[in-house]
Amino acid sequence: MSMLRITGGAIHDPANGEDGVVRDLCIQDGRIVASLPSDAPRLDAAGMVIMAGGIDIHAHVAASSTTMARRLLPEEHAADPQAAPALDDGTIPRSGTGGTVPSTFTTGYRYAGLGYTTVFDAAVAAVAARGTHAQFDDTPIVDGGFFVLMGNDEYLLRQIAAGETERAREYAAWLLASTGGYAIKIVNPGGVELWKRNVRQVRTIDDAVGDPRITPRKVLETLTAAANALKLPHPVHIHCNNLGLPGNIATTLDSMRAVAGHRAHFTHLQYHSYGGEPGKPWQSAARQIIEYFAAHPEVTGDVGQVMFGPATTLTADGAVEYMLHASSGRKWVNSDIELETGCGIVPYVYKDTAAVAALQWVVGLELFLLSPDPWRLVLSTDHPNGGSFRSYPDLIHLLMDRTYRDARLKTINQKYLAGSALADGIAREYTLNEIAIVTRAGPARQLGLVTKGHLGVGADADVTIYAREADLSHMFATPRYVLKAGLVVVEEGQLRRAPAGRRLFVRPGHDPAVERDIKAFFDRYGTISFENYPVARVAGTPVALP
């Protein structure tokens, strides 16, 4: 039986209404407990800040796209070698490479080093799920799960064309169970399928995707309903059409209205909140998103903040990457993933001297700072798309410190900032509890992870302890202690232990009758047989459905 009493720290646990309460935190066998014997081992956290372990709701760390990105970026490997850490837990420490798309072991070490203990890969092609499990197996410490790409899936689109909504839902359930996935992901609904046919962009959510019976709206409606009917812990996770284009706010709001009244998560909203139109000045449309959020409590989202510096843009949305490749002249990869989805990758640098990058930075911060409800709009950079997860501490600093933020704002390209809320001045500074909400408690609630994101009795003992510092970027980049399932993995600021993380997945039931039809489709079109398609075994137990 392992026990630990953490003493003297200020607990920031917004899920349980605790805002800096100084009290002991008791841990036994990997969970938070109410009390411990007085002779239990102690960890002195006097004067420090205690939060639950961080949860990244949307990153790209373990997909076939990340493998491809690593192969595209040898220069990053050479520039940022990662020596094996000095572990003392008997596991074999592994060297690796960093950059914007770190190798698997380095990904686990570095997330834990920031106090993050749970990470979701937001875009996995079902056919590549096996590889994702293998990558997560090699990503130590963090618990990991992934979202399965379905918004351009050939079988699903056929069910929509045939009006077979129930079969579409059963297929989604079968696909989640077969892959060991956690949630349904939509990327540019219908648009990736059209891109594979060399059509650049969907213009509106009512454009036909080949067959006039298939539209982005139908994809959104079908999969939103499926996720809710299956009672998945996380609702459908939506990357809207027209990412990155001026004027795309119209499409984003249309997409939200298409599923109004139903739980849905809209991801990296920064990239979908632009006014203006092609050839005209871009503008921030963050206020319009915030107005919608304020009126629709069923909607959640994450920001997808852009941070200045190097990034790797990497998405199922190949059309976007073509545009970025053409405008930046950078090398790129485009890949069609047979019957399911696509993938594009372009390494990129967000320069504060560039008008669009400066606007993107501003739009993201406006979403955070105008948000009426931090529980429903949480932190992400869409790692590594808007910047590496290693930039989160600086982002937290920007949210907590107006002086720091306004000084930075003055130095960036002002071309598209006229009339923006941030340029006009926003006084808001996030509190420590609000940071705990957007990095832990909020993502946990959005993901339906009842034992994560908080420090109440019964919670997983994933805990991050920060020493207070005036320099908030440094404070959040260098936690003094990090615990994973009760084990101290970061000690005095040094990574010491690297246990394996758990896999987070769901197993919704499905009507077995649907399998006959799916098998017929596989027999006719698949490169993998129906029998060999499902991932044979996922270690651990699935997350319980309500």
Ligand SMILES: [Zn+2]
């Ligand atoms: Zn993403």
